[in-house]
Amino acid sequence: MAFAGVAASTTAQTNVATFAADNRSLLAGNSESLAWTLTNDPKYQTGAYSATVTFTISAT
Amino acid sequence: MLKKLAMTSIALAMAVAFTSFPARAQLGSGTGTTTLSVTVGAEAGLTVAATSTLTSVGTNFANYTSSTALTYYVRTTQTTGAGSITAKVTTDFSPIGGPSVATPPTAGDALAYTSSGTAPGNGGTGAVMAFAGISASTSAQTNVATFAANNRSLITGNSESVAWTLTNDPKYQTGAYTATVTFTISAT
Numbered sequence: 625m626a627f628a629g630v631a632a633s634t635t636a637q638t639n640v641a642t643f644a645a646d647n648r649s650l651l652a653g654n655s656e657s658l659a660w661t662l663t664n665d666p667k668y669q670t671g672a673y674s675a676t677v678t679f680t681i682s683a684t
Numbered sequence: 685m686l687k688k689l690a691m692t693s694i695a696l697a698m699a700v701a702f703t704s705f706p707a708r709a710q711l712g713s714g715t716g717t718t719t720l721s722v723t724v725g726a727e728a729g730l731t732v733a734a735t736s737t738l739t740s741v742g743t744n745f746a747n748y749t750s751s752t753a754l755t756y757y758v759r760t761t762q763t764t765g766a767g768s769i770t771a772k773v774t775t776d777f778s779p780i781g782g783p784s785v786a787t788p789p790t791a792g793d794a795l796a797y798t799s800s801g802t803a804p805g806n807g808g809t810g811a812v813m814a815f816a817g818i819s820a821s822t823s824a825q826t827n828v829a830t831f832a833a834n835n836r837s838l839i840t841g842n843s844e845s846v847a848w849t850l851t852n853d854p855k856y857q858t859g860a861y862t863a864t865v866t867f868t869i870s871a872t
Binding site for chain 2: 663671
C-alpha cells in the first residue's frame with residue numbers, strides 16, 4: 625500500500641497501491657493517502673495553478 | 685563555505701489543496717479525481733561568501749581590494765513586483781586605529797564597491813545588476829542589484845559579485861581589522 629518518490633505523469637498510469645489475490649477491503653472501505661511534493665522553481669510565474677489527477681482502481 | 689546571511693522572503697503560499705471525489709469500483713474498476721492547486725508567490729533568498737580579505741598590491745598605499753560572491757534566488761510578482769539586494773555595514777571595522785566606515789580618520793577615506801552579476805532569466809527585463817562606485821554605509825542600505833516585475837532566477841540561483849575598494853590611508857595603524865556587511869534580498 626506504499627509507493628515512495630513516484631513522479632506523477634500526464635502520460636502513464638502510476639501505482640498508488642497494488643492488490644494480490646483474495647484481497648478484500650472492509651465493507652466501510654479502507655484508507656489510502658497520497659503525500660504530494662511539487663518543486664518550487666523560481667522560473668514559475670507567480671499566480672494560482674491547478675491540475676486534475678484521476679485515480680483508477682481495478683480488480684480481477 | 686557559503687553562509688546564508690540574510691533573506692527577506694515573501695512567504696511562499698504553496699498550500700496544496702486536496703479535494704477528493706471518491707468513486708467506488710464497480711464491475712472490476714472505477715475512477716475518482718482530485719484537484720491539486722498551488723499558489724506561487726514572490727520569494728527571495730541569498731547565499732554569501734562568508735569571508736572576503738582585502739589586500740593592497742602594486743604601488744605603495746594602493747587601495748585595498750577584494751570581492752564577495754553572492755548567489756541569489758528570486759521570483760517577483762508579474763506586472764507589479766519588484767525587489768532588491770542591498771548591503772549595509774552592520775559592524776564597522778575593529779579594533780579602533782584602522783579604517784572606519786562611519787568615522788574615517790581622513791575625510792574621503794571610504795569603503796566602496798562596484799557590483800555586477802547575471803540578470804535573472806525568464807522575464808529578467810528591468811533588473812539592474814550593476815552599480816558602480818557606491819560608498820558602503822553603516823546607516824543606510826545601499827543597492828547591489830534591483831529587480832523588476834516578473835524577474836525569476838534559475839532554480840540553482842544566479843550569481844552576483846561585489847568588488848570592494850578600501851582607501852589605504854597611512855593613518856591606519858598596522859594590524860588586522862574586520863567589518864561585517866549584511867546583504868538583504870527582498871521581493872514582492
